[in-house]
Amino acid sequence: MCLVCSLLFVCLVVFSSCQNKAADNPVKPNIIVILADDLGYGDMGAYNPQSLIMTPYLDQLAVEGMKFTDAHTTSAVCTPTRYSLLTGRYNWRTRLKEGVLTGKSKALIPADRTTLGSMLQRSGYTTAFIGKWHLGMDWGLKEGEAFEEGGWNPEDYDQLDFSKPIENAPGTRGFDYSLALPASLDIAPYVYVENNQITSIPTKVTIDEGEYSWWREGPTSDDFIHEEVTPLFFKKSINYIQEQAKSNTPFFLYLALPSPHTPILPTEAWQGKSGLLPYADFIMMIDDYIGQLNQTLKDAGIEENTLLVFTSDNGCSPAAGFDKMVEMGHQPSGIFRGHKADIYEGGHRVPMIVKWPSKIKPTTVSNVTISQTDLMATFADLVGDTLGENEGEDSSSFLKILFGEQENEDLREGKVFHSVNGTFAIRKGDWKLITAKGSGGWSFPKPGDLAEAELPEMQLYNLRIDPSETQNQFLQNPEKAEELKQLLIKYIQEGRSTPGPKQLNDPFDGEWKQTWFMDED
Template sequence: MKITVLFISLFAILSFNSFKEIPKKTKRPNIIYVLADDLGYGDLSAYNKNSKIQTPHLDQMASEGMMFTDAHTSSSVCTPTRYGIITGRYNWRSPLKQGVLTGNSKALIPTERTTVASMLKQQGYHTAFIGKWHLGWDWALKDSNAEKKEGWDAKDFDNIDFSKPVQNGPKELGFDYSYGHSGSLDMAPYVYVENGMPTQVPDTVSVNDGKFSWWRKGPTASDFVHEDVTPNFFRKSFKHIEAQAKTDQPFFLYLALPSPHTPILPTEEWQGKSQLNPYGDFVMMVDDYMGQLVKAIKDAGIEDNTLVIFTSDNGCSPAADIKGLEAQGHYPSDQYRGHKADIFEGGHRVPFIVKWPDYIKKGTVSNDIICTTDFMATAADITNYSLLDNEGEDSYSMLPLFKKPNPKKPIREATVHHSINGSFAIRQGDWKLAMCAGSGGWSGPKPGDKEVIETLPEIQLYNLKNDPGETTNLQDRYPEKVTALKTLLIRYIKEGRSTPGTPQPNDAISFIWKQIDFVNP
């Protein structure tokens, strides 16, 4: 009897350990993180059964891996979300308290901060970035004594010396190889930078004012063709995967797409395919390229032990002509309120698909709440790296969810959301508290609207289980819930972290932070 009990106990221990461990392979898994730009939660047919945009390749990826239904970006706009992915830290701990950077902005991430790339490089990975950076880097200047300009106007680029290397970019943050452009595809300068060096000196000034292919005026290199940027990044990625698969070194590829963000530029073969508008065509084009990416991984013979993540940096943008899409029965945010820039769910709830045949069971669905900041801790967990107290302060490992997608206890204590104007929300379980009266972004009620100023309560409380569309503000009915969530949010802000560990300082700033009023009432 004792022997039987002992055997059962040993079996339970072994089963628990094997549940947590990464499969014993000849090498650690390759990791590919694909970040779409301005893709809505409801744009994929795998997520929205009523979607008018067909995305068969991403649907297949979901059926061969895991879908997360409650995944969120750390912000509802580009730059801050990218900061969180790379650092595992909320952007508002940095000097970026609202908005996004320009194509001429200084580097946001200091080189002494650990990034997912520098960590994986330390763990023996070859690391690569291909795509849209949008985290700032320091362009070389013709006159170093001249005032550094950060802006949108073409004259703001006059002092850049494109014949010299940039500093404090991907190369200095842990990427062995890097190729991409500085900001969004509608932000000048339009120059590719490879391993810190511009590939060509711009020789023209381009501008396009079309409704769906609009971009800002600015210096443009002859090898930079707007319509070909997305295909170019995918081609580069295919070649990179093929080359790295021939080595014995595991690799990490961060592929940051500039699409389907503006300029909305589906190539000729995709124009009109969605029968909706150019945005729908563009989404279908991205889906097709994702199918080619998965095929490239398979053809390289590394499919089983390669972790592929596909997600978006925030919700769909109004530039997609959301009202026009909705008139045709397509809802980019599905049942959720708002869109890009907003504190509402449509601003930051995004598709999140993970495929890893050696470790993740096909066709699984997780309803647990995750955040894009969680990539840092996940990569650390996969490679048995122990994060220091000043690394990945807002990152929780998703690795346990890959085996047990719907645990009784969520992996995150709570999740903080952030809008374009710097408004906060905090989510815990079914409850979400927004520390603003309206959207905090671009949908109505907008910040500054008369309705916001004169009639709406200063805060919003929603039960997302009962009210996923955020239609009924419950702040006056559940004051104890408001107090509890606000207290937790303030603790997260003041302690410099939302994960267990020693409190950390937030970055010093030289200006008055408007949100300080509710932190120190």
């Protein structure tokens, strides 16, 4: 063989070897999860053709990626949803069996619980959290003070020493960098926590009495201006993306928006733009920032290998002017019944769009029932991580759906949902069982309503033929109701809803309002 031929042969062998190695070790994608706060299923044109709110950039995401029509949160309120999204575990397995945390609650996620952030860290990712945390963190206390949970009043924060470092904040739960709003934009204390330290000590107490811009009275830092929080989080996220684009290390960004949750604060440029209510203006402002963030990925040259997820933490809140918008012709929940806090579909069925240009075909739609808990197993599957027995106990991978390798097959047997007052629902195929007479939340019939007393013990709906949950078949189909009830009991008692050894639910000092499932073994 001649020298030139020999050299060509060697080059081909080396090239082939490099190709095989690259195939065995593909470049891991950057991952961005954007979680809106109180955005309804019907508040985007991509999900509701009759929507009166213009959302061109969110609609463009649906064109560029895959739209899920049957995606769900685990809860109809924010703290529980955020726990489940980050851990792949149902929120009611924690000490929080109903409601949400306060602004000074202790950390809900224990140090030994794997999160999306810590799982991706061990897979070589740089991670960042920017936005609304609302999962508790352990504040420093003044000398001689003992921690008391407290409630929503300004005096409940008197025992806190804001000059001390904060423990068990996002920086200790899987994020290399974090800039956090401790709770909601209407829950004190109004401070920024950057990498476990407050950026500015509170010096004042503020409250706004506006109809839609209202927030609870409480300690506020000089650098904290309510109207500027959402824009700041977007700008920080865009800057983070631009910086990480210069690195060869994959990154994970979890951007948890505090909006369009109350206080509803569109900036001056967006006020009145929708012709509806400030809530709609706020969504249009958020949509524009989403467009800027999406364009940043393109300009930075990393769009092709970035997986972007956009979703919401629950349905639209009545505090946004829900009923008034319905009167004006806009349906925040689309065709679905109920809203935030409710066990009905309007409480926990949410938009979810996943975009990854190099892997996900544009303009695709999936009708498979998925849960935000499934992000844990999906991302683990994506990066080649194997979850342990006590990680992501309620998470199933939908990676094959994203890649078009699986279409309408359910990921697992059933999925569980939860309302603000602790009411359970379970979904299996087309059927949904609600373990209460009414909404379990804030819409009619509310828990304790006189009208509720005359209703059947539970509710059973076939969502394929009755997606608006108007025809309760509990009395007509007791066998199906019992089948779903027993499946729910199994999921509760086994500490997981996926295959694997039994796990323990977290201890709880009080009593669950619903105890029927604890009477059977």
